[in-house]
Amino acid sequence: MAEILTGGQMMALERAAMARGAAESGVLMDAAGRAVFDTIFETWPELHAAPQRAVVLCGPGNNGGDGYVIARLLREWGWEVEVLAFGAPGDGAADAARNAARWHDMGGASRALDGGALEEALPGAALCIDALFGTGARALSGDLAAWVDRLNVLAAAEGALKIVAVDLPSGVSADSGKAPGGAVAADLTVSFHRAKLGHYLADGPAAAGALRDCPIGLPDDPCADAVMRIAPPTAADLLKTSGHKYDYGHALILAGPPGQGGAARMAARGALRIGAGLVTVACPQRAVYENAAQLDAIMLRGIDGPSGFEELLEDARLSALCLGPGLGLGAITAQLVRVALEAGRPTVLDADALTRFSREAERLFDMAHPDCVLTPHEGEFARLFPDLAEEMRDAATETSRADALRKAADRAGCTVLLKGPATLIASPGGDCRLHSALYDEAAPWLATAGAGDVLSGFITGLLARGFAPLDAASNAVWLHTACARNFGPGLIAEDLPEQLPAVFRTL
Structure with missing residues (x-):
């Protein structure tokens, strides 16, 4: 049986692996970004045929850092990419800050996320990457809740635009699946290491779209109190x-x-x-x-x-x-x-x-x-x-x-x-x-x-x-x-x- 983790359990596994030298945070972030990049093209091979345009929404934490990695990989593949940033990487997000700097150093386009930026950036885009909040997700409120609601409306109107959530759709709790302030309505969610409870409960499944779980190099350490996913009987x-x-x-x-x-x-x-x-x-x-x-x-x-x-x-x-x-x-x-x-x-x-x-x-x-x-x-x-x-x-x-x-x-x-x-x-x-x-x-x-x-x-x-x-x-x-x-x-x-x-x- 495979484990299904809460956000806290996932973060504890990461910290324990890094503390004993079994994983390195920057390497994990690069692996997460690469996993999303690869999964996008595996899911929609037609997007692999020719470079198109993508909008990447980056939050201030490590989920946003994953977003900067994805933006860089898409740009290196020849895509036109714009980052809409909800704040700069904050304290405790050194790897995210490094990847944001790498994005800017390669000449990547970036501006602040707001309603006007969404209205201007999304029309004609083939992809929107939701890297606002991951397993440390919080309930959306205020302007951010309004912008996410607007994102969902614009994506529905665009038709061909595909929204990909990094680890969890922003607004969905990793632990309960609840999304009291609304959530990004993704077409695909790429989870890392193990699926999270929020992918299966309450509002999570409707927000996630399709779900893919990808390894990122963490060791398979057991989590004693995790919910276990039922395996097929033999x-x-x-x-x-x-x-x-x-x-x-x-x-x-x-x-x-x-x-x-x-x-x-x-x-x-x-x-x-x-x-x-x-x-x-x-x-x-x-x-x-x-x-x-x-x-x-x-x-x-x-x-x-x-x-x-x-x-x-x-x-x-x-x-x-x-x-x-x-x-x-x-x-x-x-x-x-x-x-x-x-x-x-x-x-x-x-x-x-x-x-x-x-x-x-x-x-x-x-x-x-x-x-x-x-x-x-x-x-x-x-x-x-x-x-x-x-x-x-x-x-x-x-x-x-x-x-x-x-x-x-x-x-x-x-x-x-x-x-x-x-x-x-x-x-x-x-x-x-x-x-x-x-x-x-x-x-x-x-x-x-x-x-x-x-x-x-x-x-x-x-x-x-x-x-x-x-x-x-x-x-x-x-x-x-x-x-x-x-x-x-x-x-x-x-x-x-x-x-x-x-x-x-x-x-």
Whole structure:
């Protein structure tokens, strides 16, 4: 798994590497500028064919220093380049000052950034480089916010003008992705060494355009508390190696009353396809005929409320439980959740099983145990953790989705998965992982009814097979997106489990 860093973590890695002589700041700045220069032409080969005109916006810090390097490289390639500077390099930006001096020494054009300069410089330009602020980004305000807004308007009007952000679009927080004062709307963002959390959260993805991460010569030192990006599972992790179904667990999915069983059936199909040896749907007696008409390889049991569920759980071979999809919001749901959690088996709680406790979340957390996985979407998360959701949404705070989720997992005492285009998973103690369905891995067709129910089934199936909760959730969410991308536009939730065999063959 690759690390996804905050701005502070990135700066700490740079300082540590330089302190022990493993990196030199001026060399890093040259490498960063070269990485952006090369990535521009890799992304748009047509710009490589003949020199054109570029405008480079340089801030007063090291991000601005990267901009001066890019300006110099473009000019050496034969481009006409003008720098619009938001102040001169300040204290602590000696390398930026040296690169600004090199730019001026070669006769490079430069003037102060303001609204008038933008109006004059941008028309007819092929490129605009945003090197105002990087991982040390601040919220835009005052004249600068107005100029960035004007930049976005002019770029949209120009059509052919491409905006490239250096490390992060100016205005976007490296830690939270929030951009309370607006942000540069880039076509391409070139990140250095590791992607930053802000590339994936809140306003970051919309501002970044395409995202490319480039090495700049920093050593691969680990960062102990970084969010980890979920890697594809391996065939050895997932594919069966023995021939007996009882070696792969027995998943039990609870279904709701008549007319509400579809969600549980989709979860059950997901659990079966992902490799649980056996899957049973348990439903009220009056819903048995409805479910029996639509289940084949999946077994079916009718139960009489919580007492019937308790009796069913006397079978110790039932190795993982899933409650919530289509279960209903009545008092019986709370009782069923209590019975499930008292059984102490790996349990996925989703949808109605979460919403039922929206007014008594602490009661749910008191019952939860470390082998549980809660899978809320943003609305369900806000009902269970209203204070954390407010911090997460508040543009005035630096609290990110990752920060909020870590606190939520500690509070709940179990693994929590927060669904979204950038799905985050955290377990008590601080482990946090991110799976991106953004940029080159986007799967917008996952926004369809029932997709979350299938994800719950995937997690339950892996729990039944013996995966730890954090690993079950991580593998499931990666496979979920891979299934969606394998199918493509037109996807409905029922299609997701049926893509697993093809996805498994790619591992």
